[in-house]
Amino acid sequence: MSPPHPPVSPPPLETPLAFITGASSGIGLALAEHYYRCGWRLALVARRTDVLEERLREQRWSTDRYRIYRADVSVPNEIVEAGQQCLREFGTPDLVIASAGISIGMDTRIREDLETLRRTFETNNLGLAATFHPFIDAMCERGSGRLVGIASVAGIRGIPGHGAYCASKAAVIAYCESLRGELRGTGVSVVTILPGYIDTPLTQKNPYSMPFLLAPEVFAVRAARAIEKGASYRVIPWQMALVAKILRILPNGLFDRLFAGRPRKPRQGK
Numbered sequence: 720m721s722p723p724h725p726p727v728s729p730p731p732l733e734t735p736l737a738f739i740t741g742a743s744s745g746i747g748l749a750l751a752e753h754y755y756r757c758g759w760r761l762a763l764v765a766r767r768t769d770v771l772e773e774r775l776r777e778q779r780w781s782t783d784r785y786r787i788y789r790a791d792v793s794v795p796n797e798i799v800e801a802g803q804q805c806l807r808e809f810g811t812p813d814l815v816i817a818s819a820g821i822s823i824g825m826d827t828r829i830r831e832d833l834e835t836l837r838r839t840f841e842t843n844n845l846g847l848a849a850t851f852h853p854f855i856d857a858m859c860e861r862g863s864g865r866l867v868g869i870a871s872v873a874g875i876r877g878i879p880g881h882g883a884y885c886a887s888k889a890a891v892i893a894y895c896e897s898l899r900g901e902l903r904g905t906g907v908s909v910v911t912i913l914p915g916y917i918d919t920p921l922t923q924k925n926p927y928s929m930p931f932l933l934a935p936e937v938f939a940v941r942a943a944r945a946i947e948k949g950a951s952y953r954v955i956p957w958q959m960a961l962v963a964k965i966l967r968i969l970p971n972g973l974f975d976r977l978f979a980g981r982p983r984k985p986r987q988g989k
Contacts, residue, residue: 738805738812740764740792740850741819743771745919746869749935750816752778753943761785762805762812764798764819764850792819792846793838802853811857814946816867817850822884824984835987836883843887848894855907862906867946868895870913872959876966876974880983888913899951911952912942915959924985931958 737754741747743765751763761784765771768789775785786808788801805812820843825832851866858864873881874888892911899909916929917938933941933956945953954960966974 734758734760735813736760736762736809736811737814737816738762738764738802738850738854739816739818740790740798740846741817742787743767743774745818746914746917746935746938747816747818748774749939750818750942752936753939754814755780755784757943759784759814760809762788762809764788764790764792764801766791792817792850793841795845795849798846798849799853802850806853806857811861811864812854813863814865814867815851815854816869817847818867818869819846819850820869820887822881822984824880824986825883826880826986827882829986832883832986836886839883839887840890843884844890844894847891851898855902858907859902859905864907865910865946866895866898866902866907867910867912867942870895870911872913872915872954872963874913875963876969879978879981884984908949908951910946910950912945913952913954913959913963914938914942915954915956915962930962931956 737751737759739747739751739754739761742751742763744767747765748771751761755761763771763785765787766789768787771787786805788804790797790801792798821839823835823839825835827833847868854864854866858866868891870891871884871888873885874890874892877885877889892913895909895911902909914933916932918932918934938955941955942953945955954963969977
């Protein structure tokens with residue numbers, strides 16, 4: 720049975736606009752599909768635009784409701800240009816969701832895994848800031864808008880073998896908190912969403928159990944609800960919020976024993 724899709728309240732006088740990165744698969748695609756069902760216009764960013772275009776054709780999306788931009792978020796000039804093009808063609812979005820991200824295991828003893836760390840931070844962190852950059856002045860001038868950073872419960876504590884991903888998502892949490900303070904009083908809100916395990920290509924090859932695994936369309940409904948309610952920080956699902964609170968307060972020795980010997984995220988090419 721499909722999950723319920725609660726309506727997202729549009730702003731008065733015009734159809735709202737969402738700018739979403741990572742839209743060709745996973746969380747980004749699920750969020751795009753949710754907001755399309757809710758009647759929004761969409762500016763969608765992806766590296767694999769052919770994959771995204773084919774899926775939207777199969778679903779018979781109305782072409783006057785969306786525009787696709789090709790950009791690699793890890794290359795600042797590309798994602799900034801996509802944002803600027805959106806501003807020229809559509810105007811200032813009501814919502815910007817930086818959902819593009821990668822997750823690859825790493826071992827610091829192995830030289831080539833330093834490249835994994837670099838790529839992860841370029842995509843998950845520099846890419847997120849570059850996604851928000853083109854819209855901040857326009858949103859502040861208008862006095863409204865929402866900037867949404869997709870972090871992860873993995874950003875709460877460092878899990879062995881997940882150093883690149885955990886560190887990058889911890890940085891997303893801290894960055895969004897900083898930006899939220901910087902934009903206080905402007906009318907522009909910053910929302911940090913921390914997914915638990917979501918059934919996407921990023922998680923489907925994980926060699927370990929994933930408690931409270933959510934379908935991406937269920938996650939999208941809950942994330943949109945949190946965004947609409949004005950939450951500044953939300954863990955989804957709520958069960959993982961409890962896990963996150965426990966992980967935060969565990970003494971280091973107990974935490975280390977708990978994760979000792981746990982299967983690790985596959986490294987690049989493994």
